[in-house]
Amino acid sequence: MTFYDREDELASLETAYSSSGHAFYVVYGRRRVGKTALLKAFCADRPHLYYLAAQEAEGRQREKFVEQVADAFDERIPRIDGWDDAFEYLGEKLETENRVVVIDEFPYLVDENDSLPSYVQAFVDEQLQNTASMLVLCGSSVSTMESEVLGHESPLYGRRTGQIDLQPFSFQQAYDVIAGDIGDAIRSYSITGGTPMYLTLFDYDDSLAENIQTHILSPTAVLYNEPEFLLRTELRNPARYLSILEAVALGQTTPNEISGATGIDSGPLSKYLQTLRRLRLLEREVPVTATRKKSKRSRYRVADEFLRFWYRYVEPNRSSIEEAPSIVFEGTIEPDLPTHVATTFEDICNEAVWELIRRGELEPYSEVGRWWYGEDEIDIVGLAPNDDRVLLAECKWTTDPVGYGLVDDLRKKATNVRWGPKDRSEQFVLFSKSGFVDGLASELDERWLLVDLDDLEQVFSGPFNA
Incomplete structure (x- = not known):
């Protein structure tokens, strides 16, 4: 995949890397936003150690981490019994050679051992700060990164030297990728939004109709089940969250409307809405003239253009798409698409x-x-x-x-x-x-x-x- 833009973020990382002393950066943001691509682009021409955590048992996570450290420094794999020893081993290696150390999907490690931030704190305080190396913790679970890494209660609070909350591309940034006629670009952006994975999946030499049918309406396409995948990686029981997102995408935007459409009482609903906001899948809006915290005139909107498209057109028509995707496109999506694009157009004008x-x-x-x-x-x-x-x-x-x-x-x-x-x-x-x-x-x-x-x-x- 071609790496686009992110010039400001790369410059921030490069400044931190080239400054005197150690650096400890935190990079976070919702899934698919391009965090890994950013860090790999940054590391490409520098000596580095990149470890991608997985949802595995703690012992296996630690073994893989130590194997990665040993391989990076061309050493035999030592016997390590705990995370404190693992980070101490990394610190010893950084005494001899400075590196960029990236731990990607750090929340997976925390899920298996909530003491991980304490071990990282000891590593930063006792070893990293005596080097010119750079540590980057990266994660897609925004809530975990904000609480366990950036939060006041975290052992790591106050130790970072910088952070990047990576956002989807704006329309202006996405337009560089889409190019061509601006009207066509707005239509495409209304479907892919600024999420780099979705944005770069479309072939802009093909028509919008071809892209929708190839990359979204085909049961074998990557994007066909993407929203369900996203929710299942974040939530154990996503059914009610799915129904809320669908209701909002179809125009039920106030808490009362959402409650009526989903059958979820207002008490539990507020917790579901809060979770979806924390995952950055929903946004709460109040009139610009109102006070955000006090206003009772709140509305909700799906925070991503692709998810808004998917819940509006794909989820309600799954059975028909399985049988005749072209008929769904021609009979349901294409006639209504201008209404969908109109909402995106407002955001672009903003x-x-x-x-x-x-x-x-x-x-x-x-x-x-x-x-x-x-x-x-x-x-x-x-x-x-x-x-x-x-x-x-x-x-x-x-x-x-x-x-x-x-x-x-x-x-x-x-x-x-x-x-x-x-x-x-x-x-x-x-x-x-x-x-x-x-x-x-x-x-x-x-x-x-x-x-x-x-x-x-x-x-x-x-x-x-x-």
Whole structure:
């Protein structure tokens, strides 16, 4: 697989490696996000020791670790009785030769022996800090990494010299991989999202229909059972979590709606939702003008575009896909796909707003997000409290050009956004897949910015001249 981007993360690791003294880095993030690829790219031209833990008995884990250390230093395998001895042996070898030491999937080791962080602490304090070597602990179980490695109660707290919480690619980063027409790129991204494994699996010389049928709708395809695999590696009994994710993907986004769709009472549901958030499979949203912790107007959304696609189209149609995948695509997925893409388009426009702010082509806003109250919703609202300024934007993934109706609608809804003083300044942006009706731009004042797909391509690839 080609290694894409991650320039900032590689630079961070390289700075740590080249600095004087030892380095202790923590790299974590949800599965499939590219942690292993990042670390292998970093280690490629450096003397290193890479150990990938597995879900095995503790004794076998330790044996493999010691074998890996011995092999890295071209030594006979010593007899080791415990993890304290194993790390002491590693420390002795690092006294003679500096290395990058990567322990990947560290949570698997902790699952078998919760004293592992204490052994690593002793190794860091007593041996690693006397070398110029670098230790990297990596893991996909975000909750374990945050509690057992980064948390206040962890023996390792305060010892790391840096950390990377690796995120999926943004659309701008993914566009470098997808290339081509931006409309097609948005459609593809709405299915793969920014997860590198999914993103690079598609062949962008083929049509989107071919990619969906080849890589998702085929029962032998890698992505056909991917969400189930992800949940089963994290949870012992994933059935209720699967039903929650499906409900949210199909539009049941409030706790009451999710409870009604799944039959799970509100008490247990809150725990399930919290777990899915911890696994970074769900996100909780509140209106941008609300206080996150106190607001009771929360909504949930599937945090990954591919999972949203899978739970919307694959899970409910498994039986039919087994028999006739092409009919499912043509009759169910293809006609509804614009509705699915429209949600992704909003997120991409939100990303574009931040990019325009960074470039100084929009005035600065400290918060940008969705807003809703009662029956009113606005796709993007930006707040600039220090300047009493608000940004209001709508995003339309439709086949018809945007006209005066959306302008009037946004003006009306703006009056219901209760934020700031009455004399606040307002800025408006309209994003449109199919452009705008003739004459619209000339009839709007300087507070309005109109952005079509050609403009959006400029935002993500060069200077913006809308």
